[in-house]
Amino acid sequence: MYENNNVGNVTYMTNYINHIIINFALVLILLFFYQQNTFLSNTQLGIFIITYFIGTVFLTPDIDTRSEPSRRCGVLFKPYTIMSHHRGQTHKWYGSFFIILYILIILSLIIIIFDPSYLFPFYNTLLTYKNEIVYAVIGIFLSNFFHIVTDFLS
Template identity: 30%
Template structure:
């Protein structure tokens, strides 16, 4: 299986190639905020919320002291099985982490006015970025 840096290089080169192709095909991204949401989701999916969070990997070490939040995930999922399912694995990791994030988000931002909330379109595009990065990780594992 490819190592952590191989996954990162593969993911970022693929993202760059797709971005250039879209530009060359004159597929206009009218909202740079959407592209930024996709890019940030892709970054998070490549470097932080990867299929390798169920082992002692560089990805889990990137979390520093916060890696403790992934312990229950590591106990529940065995490496290479459901965590490496191209769609199911990413969805489970997103749901797992979303419970934590939504709890913090609620506690921190519940007093803000509704217009300061993030649009669901940006959240959806952000999640597409995570899922795409995870799918590329799994594809590379299957190829090598």
């Protein structure tokens, strides 16, 4: 991908594969430190790793463009792509929370369309598993944060 800037008109941005490689290298470093300080349960660690992977491969800050992650997420993220612009809110440190909020809204709409009686049990389930959800949010947040840092440094 290319982006215009003030120095030499064109700069190369980190491509999708490099983002994946860098994010996975960084999570390996995090897991090494995890081995040193075992403060997470295996369930919490598993949730973190899975959501970190999802955040790296699918729910990246580049989901707001015509990119590989947006193609992988398909039609569900088409409205999100239309509503946002590249290097907008998703490329801020808090951008992950917009993606997570969007997912919650889409899930709520799907539940309302198919069976509204499941909406409150869905939210109660989220509250029941709030500790696990915290690690899921951290996984997505960290993968997106490392993506943004990589973009900034490239």
